[in-house]
Amino acid sequence: MATRTVGDKAKWRRRKLSKIPDDDNDCASLAWLLNFRLDALVNVTVPEDEVRVEEPLTVKKPPYTYPELIERALRERGELTVSGIYQWISDHFPFYKANDERWKNSVRHNLSINPHFRKGARASQGAGHLWSLAANAIDLLPQRREQEKTERLEAHIIECPKVIVLDEAAIAAASIIPDQDIFNGGAMFLNPVSAEQVVRECGLITGL
DNA sequence: ATTTGTTTAGGTTTCA
């Protein structure tokens, strides 16, 4: 298969390491708070020409690999031609547009190289064969469901500290500006959740 | 000419 030189790997690693985290987007850091002025956020009107026009919503790529997509199609339909698989995927996932040849190439590539899929008889019309799941194929989807369950669990654990960080930010900001009633000032930036609410939503009392 | 199927090559991400 693909060969990769030591130089290539070093090049890739350098590029990967060069991605220094953006402090502005680092929720775990409170460094920004040192320069934070809450009063600057209150009663501020944004000029018309500075109002950002939202980008149209883009269809996100489904969290499935190509083998998983193909398996879903074949499990649902039993046997499909290549064009039938294309059709099923683009019907179920708008991300994969019918007029885009790139992902179709990847689908064909996966059908060819993955022993999970079996090439059957010739299609009754048109070129190509009927594809189905191999008799001894492992069901990829339960693996995916298990993985998603784990990811949800981890996401839940990871998301909670963000809520706490926001609350800590509110406390920290209040300590910086003691005369400012931040919870009644109308500022939407801070999230005035109670400690009980945070604990409840994080499942720290009731469990997961 | 177009679609299908195979193969090769290399980039990218994830995980142990």
Next chain:
DNA sequence: TGAAACCTAAACAAAT
């Protein structure tokens, strides 16, 4: 850090 999995692109041949 390396290996493996995954993704993407492309070349090419066979079938229709």
